[in-house]
Amino acid sequence: MAKVDRRILKTQEAVKKAVIELMAEKSFDAITIQDISDKANVSRGTIYLHYMDKYDLLDKLIEAHIEQLRTLCESSSELEFIEATEIWSRYFEEHYAFFSLMLTSKGAPYFRTRFLDYLIDEVKKEVNVTEGKNQGFDQGVIIQFVASALVGLVEWWFANNRPVSQKVLAEQMGRLLERNL
Amino acid sequence: MAKVDRRILKTQEAVKKAVIELMAEKSFDAITIQDISDKANVSRGTIYLHYMDKYDLLDKLIEAHIEQLRTLCESSSELEFIEATEIWSRYFEEHYAFFSLMLTSKGAPYFRTRFLDYLIDEVKKEVNVTEGKNQGFDQGVIIQFVASALVGLVEWWFANNRPVSQKVLAEQMGRLLERNL
DNA sequence: TGCCGTTTGTTTAGTACTGAACAAATCGAT
DNA sequence: ATCGATTTGTTCAGTACTAAACAAACGGCA
Numbered sequence: 233m234a235k236v237d238r239r240i241l242k243t244q245e246a247v248k249k250a251v252i253e254l255m256a257e258k259s260f261d262a263i264t265i266q267d268i269s270d271k272a273n274v275s276r277g278t279i280y281l282h283y284m285d286k287y288d289l290l291d292k293l294i295e296a297h298i299e300q301l302r303t304l305c306e307s308s309s310e311l312e313f314i315e316a317t318e319i320w321s322r323y324f325e326e327h328y329a330f331f332s333l334m335l336t337s338k339g340a341p342y343f344r345t346r347f348l349d350y351l352i353d354e355v356k357k358e359v360n361v362t363e364g365k366n367q368g369f370d371q372g373v374i375i376q377f378v379a380s381a382l383v384g385l386v387e388w389w390f391a392n393n394r395p396v397s398q399k400v401l402a403e404q405m406g407r408l409l410e411r412n413l
Numbered sequence: 414m415a416k417v418d419r420r421i422l423k424t425q426e427a428v429k430k431a432v433i434e435l436m437a438e439k440s441f442d443a444i445t446i447q448d449i450s451d452k453a454n455v456s457r458g459t460i461y462l463h464y465m466d467k468y469d470l471l472d473k474l475i476e477a478h479i480e481q482l483r484t485l486c487e488s489s490s491e492l493e494f495i496e497a498t499e500i501w502s503r504y505f506e507e508h509y510a511f512f513s514l515m516l517t518s519k520g521a522p523y524f525r526t527r528f529l530d531y532l533i534d535e536v537k538k539e540v541n542v543t544e545g546k547n548q549g550f551d552q553g554v555i556i557q558f559v560a561s562a563l564v565g566l567v568e569w570w571f572a573n574n575r576p577v578s579q580k581v582l583a584e585q586m587g588r589l590l591e592r593n594l
Numbered sequence: 595t596g597c598c599g600t601t602t603g604t605t606t607a608g609t610a611c612t613g614a615a616c617a618a619a620t621c622g623a624t
Numbered sequence: 625a626t627c628g629a630t631t632t633g634t635t636c637a638g639t640a641c642t643a644a645a646c647a648a649a650c651g652g653c654a
Contacts (some may be wrong), residue, residue: 238454239610264631273419275612280633358643420611420640445601456642461603 244282246272248293255333260290262344294343297330298350305354313413314406322400324386325394335390344383351379352405366413378412421463429455429459429474432467436514441471441523465588478511479531486535494594495587502583505567506575516571525564532560539594547594559593 250272252265265286269276283289286315304323308316324331334343355378361371382405389401431453435444446467450457451559463528485504489497505512515524536559563586570582577585 237610237642238456242454243611254652265633266631275419275425277613277634278611281610285633418612418640424641444602447601457602458604458643459641463639466603 240282240384243274243278246274247279247282247289250294251289252329252333256329290342293330294334294346297327298346301350302354309357312406313375313409314403317406317409318399319403320400321398324389325398331386334391335387344387345387348379348383351382352376355382356377357413360413368397374412378409381408381412424453424455424459425463425572427455428429428463428470429477432474433510435516437510441467471523474511475515475527476539478508479527487585488530489534493587494590495584498587498590499580499583502579502586505570505578512567513571516568525568528567529560529564532563533557536594541594548590555593562589562593 247268250268251263254267254271263277263286265276266287269279269287273281279289283292301320301323304319305316308319311319330412335347352375355375356371359371359374359378360366361369361374385401385405389395394401420482421472428449431449432444435448435452444467447458449467449470450460454462457572460470482504485500486497489500492500516528533556533593535554536556538554540555541547542550542555547555566586568583570576575582
């Protein structure tokens with residue numbers, strides 16, 4: 233990978249951080265590019281060097297996290313479900329600010345769909361309807377069922393300010409996956 | 414004041430922060446420019462755009478704080494000593510990392526002299542040997558006495574990890590100034 | 595002493611960021 | 625619907641930062 237100029241990384245970091253901070257204050261639609269450039273301490277024009285508009289920026293922000301989750305999944309593909317969910321939920325907790333915002337009011341419509349799409353993708357790799365407990369089921373049914381359940385579960389976890397600990401979430405989510413995949 | 418490019422401020426901030434962090438790890442002499450540029454996430458050459466060498470950098474770092482103290486002094490020049498020392502010691506506490514490093518082992522030789530010189534300057538403005546309690550004293554004697562005492566006191570405070578609270582330090586330092594100036 | 599690896603300070607061409615200006619689009623209130 | 629005020633997205637000339645290369649100075653250590 234042709235390494236990118238450190239200035240690019242720095243401004244992108246600053247911009248992303250600024251957006252997340254601003255979303256804690258107001259709804260995404262109420263945020264202006266000027267707000268972002270002020271908070272990020274970056275020239276307004278600079279933002280346009282990296283993003284088409286603020287929706288593109290939000291897209292990339294989401295994409296970056298999805299990509300991270302994807303990497304986590306790959307590196308833990310041969311682990312048991314419970315170990316994998318442990319890694320996952322730890323990532324959620326580490327980026328609490330982001331996911332909490334995205335999955336509750338403020339950015340929900342944008343993020344939820346993307347997250348679900350991604351999970352469908354991920355579940356598809358694991359499901360098997362030719363043998364085992366899901367023999368005879370329609371693949372689409374199982375995939376949709378499990379992926380939706382996961383989204384809902386994570387959503388509930390953040391919306392209710394982590395009603396159970398990250399450890400408990402991981403363990404129980406892992407057991408539910410084992411039961412259904 | 415012709416406002417400076419925000420890039421300059423950003424890199425200078427990063428560099429100063431890096432130096433302070435590095436001084437917590439090793440002695441100033443053991444720090445290389447490369448260390449600083451790494452920690453600050455800035456190109457090595459960039460540092461030379463702003464500073465002659467690392468001693469010049471340390472100089473500027475010190476100078477910036479002295480300048481801040483000078484400003485604090487000006488804005489509180491008509492207050493009672495106790496109120497002034499309150500403002501002072503609060504500044505010390507806000508920049509604990511810096512002063513603690515500078516006044517204990519690591520950077521002592523560089524900072525102590527500058528700090529004393531500055532205090533002499535500041536005390537000079539307040540002393541009066543033509544009337545009042547210091548009538549008949551030599552001005553130099555009083556100045557040196559008080560300034561040295563202040564440096565030593567602050568040094569003691571940091572070296573012993575704030576053995577008294579900032580409030581107590583301020584109040585007692587204020588009373589000692591009243592007694593001697 | 596002489597050697598070698600490190601650090602220093604300087605230079606270079608190339609790149610990213612800056613601030614300012616601009617017209618167009620959008621928004622809010624009357 | 626019309627106005628004025630923001631916000632948007634684009635352009636441009638100027639500036640700061642970047643990485644890389646270089647010779648010179650330094651610092652152990654054999």
